[in-house]
Amino acid sequence: MQTQTSVRREPLNLRAGDLVEVLSQEEIFATLDENGEYESLQFMPEMLQYCGQRLRVYKSAHKTCDTLTRTGIRKMDNAVHLEGVRCDGGGHGGCQAACMVYWKTAWLRKVADGEPASTATAPEDARLLPLITLNARGPRFDDGAERYRCHATELLRSAPEVLPLLRFSQFVTDVRTGNATVGWTVRAVGAGMFNRFQGLSAKVLPKWARLRGGRHWGYLKGRAVGKTPDVRKGLEPGDLVRVLSAKEIEPTLNENLLNRGMGFDAEMARHCGRTARIARRIDHIVDENTGRMIHMKSPCLVLEGVICEGAFNASCPRAITPYWREAWLEKIEEGGSGATNPRIPAQRAAE
Structure with missing residues (x-):
């Protein structure tokens, strides 16, 4: 495959509730590398239907939980979740998980409430669908079954850095972006600290001496x-x-x-x-x-x-x-x- 040189875009400082417009296929194609990715995050076939649409930011996706190796919370850069946008599985064999989709801010344009939609429409890029469809698959399994690639399967590449619980800047970002209130954040931190204590106690204390048997919150x-x-x-x-x-x-x-x-x-x-x-x-x-x-x-x-x-x-x-x-x-x-x-x-x- 010919190497695709991606166009870098300045990150947007988006908050929950901001109105954004998904870029055209042509503009998005320009941001992708030969793997159909931007900053190691795929643009999936299921996302194509939203090109040109206006949606509100649900939450900043500056971090995400690791459901693959259970390392905890991992850091992700320049990404958000959009309200109501979940993967419909159309490009991945009809998967029914309905995961929230990650959107790099490079694929979005911030617009003001009441701002009229642009009358000019960019032509569809005929190269985008084949690229992202190809990269939604990996090498087949030995028995011939399809191997799928998506935001969930590739999470460790798009969010490679583990965020320690005590890196409190993540919680400042939660509040600043509107992801959570101060009270909600304090409770989440408290529960995390308690669970960490319980985990340590299970390693060093006999069972009879552990608080609530060493069970988590x-x-x-x-x-x-x-x-x-x-x-x-x-x-x-x-x-x-x-x-x-x-x-x-x-x-x-x-x-x-x-x-x-x-x-x-x-x-x-x-x-x-x-x-x-x-x-x-x-x-x-x-x-x-x-x-x-x-x-x-x-x-x-x-x-x-x-x-x-x-x-x-x-x-x-x-x-x-x-x-x-x-x-x-x-x-x-x-x-x-x-x-x-x-x-x-x-x-x-x-x-």
Whole structure:
């Protein structure tokens, strides 16, 4: 492939709520290298549909949680998440993970509220779609299966630097960009410090001397004996459900807080007792570690408006949609006494 020389653009100092316009295909192509990337971040096929559209910044993506190697929070430069923009999986085999998309500010133009749209439209660049489609794939697996590349699988390259919890400048940026309030940030830092203490105590103290058994914030404890249960309740998209209490959920989890390989953590426990509708069922997603499409033997559910808010994870703005086992939910009949107070969408709780 002929080497593509990318055009460098000055970074934008964007805040949550800013109005931006996604650049044209031609302008975006000019920023990409031969790998279809800018600063090691792919421009994915799913992003193409937004060229020329105006959207608001959801949050600054100056940091992100590492779901690959579990190193904690990692630093990312010159990137944001846009409101309502999640990957639809169209360029990645129909992956249903619906991850928030990362946008380099080099692909955006800041516009003022009320500013009229430009009447001039740049021609579509016929080279962009083939480039980004090619680079959404890696070498096939030995069995011939597709190997996918996306923002999630390539996270360690686009965010190579680990952010220590005690680098407090990250939290200043959270507040300055409008990602989080001061109170929210203080709580996130406190939870992080507590978890670090618990981790250290588990290494140096006998079990009887550890605070709450050395468990992290949320104090969840898996209580399942032997194989974790496979519970099917016939729940469907559109059903109104209540998240069970932590006490009811713990017997479905093993000591690693897993139910047949799927985790339940303190971020999810924050939603215990709340109600929401089932948005969709998940049965196939791209494995972030390998790039292989995996088909779940036991499909899981996603709830409307329920996201990971980063409350106990250094205010991570990634807004991952948790996956729920049916064992953790109970259906509420419409008009019943349990459906009087459907919960506020989770993403608004951090505002």
